[in-house]
Amino acid sequence: MTVWDRPEPPSRPAPLDRERIVAAAIALADEGGLEAVSLRKVAARLDAGPMRLYGYISTKQELFDLMVDEVHAEILPEEQPGDWREALRSHAHRTRMATLRHHWFADLLGGRPALGPNALAVTEAQLAALDGLADLDTVVRAAETISSYVIGAIRREIAGLRAERATGLSEHDWQRAFGPHVSRMLATGRFPMLAKFVHDGTDTDAATSFATGLEWVLDAVAAKLSRPSP
Template sequence: MSELVWERPEPPARPAPSPLSREGIVAAACELADADGLEAVSLRKVAAALGAGPMRLYGYLDTKEELLDLMADAVYGELDRPAPDDDWRTAMRCVARSLRDLAHRHEWFADLIGGRPSLGPNALAYMEATLAALGDFGRLEDAMQAMHTVNSYVIGAVRDEVTGRRVERASGQDEGQWLQASGPYLERVFATGRYPTLERVVRETTHPDRDTEFEVGLEQVLNGVAPR
């Protein structure tokens, strides 16, 4: 198996015409993604932003997929890690809230998390700190399952939030405006009597803001994974 990008050395530095480094390439790619999403990231566009030819980038990475891996790991480097003396609940709240904040700051990050685990140094440091905070769980299998469950909740929540923000920008309507515009349709649907439970949810329950919804859900998940 060939060396992963994390292990491959960079080419020798060249002072002219445009000095390059893997770190600089990743930073430029992240700036493009922050401005215009992942669809704006290509080796050609990153090279242009750095004033270099696209072929020079291939000395630092082999594929766009490697660039995306490096970008995700750079964001993991911004993650707040739990303090060594934090109890497991405090630690998981810290990780969950920080992961959510990063996905709001870098919306494209929400498209890269989940699936196969990232093996970059920052992602590994994040997993190490999280698992260490779950030491009270006893069995490593239980700690791993707890981390996976909390991560799955956070990833699902932030993807839902990021998708909602993108839809709002595209439509020019926030969720409240969209619901208000949909009111007459819902009244007609509920009048059929086919959705009585859904009607009760709409008419009788409160609809918390995203922050409250996230925190309530997080506490429910933490209660669910707590050691028996």
């Protein structure tokens, strides 16, 4: 039985419910990452005994599942756009913005499907946007392709932000600090394409890079959807 199927115990002697528990856990994760979350720390934030939480949540994994589903509520669109590209574009950007608010969410993206009601509603909206545009297998592969890009791009961006926080160096500061080493390596002539990229490439911010890559993926999916079935 999943945590969503299991009823909550009576809220006594002090008010407590899964909603408050999850909110406290998300606050801890926002402050210090998933490693900052434990049932003991959540209980302390709620001024409750740790054993009381086990009436609502059996394991730390269940707590993570509930946290993930709560963030999916931020991703779920208020209304479904009529155009499939706009629907999936909106989903991608909403996922990115939710992850920028909750960096720990990147660590729990991908893998086995999330099964909470909000996560299932998000998946339903993605598939519904593509419904009728191709056979079911093609629709599922299209959704998976877009999702793979979104997850990969978001994880890369969050990794960069974590590196900045860990080192105290912004991207500009890091480039300046390691610039002399890169220049020496490029001067050897062993990396002509890298040299061309460094000297002539266009530097774009994370939001622009994400949006551009997403449009390329949507173009590729559109081409596949418009191709007649064999």
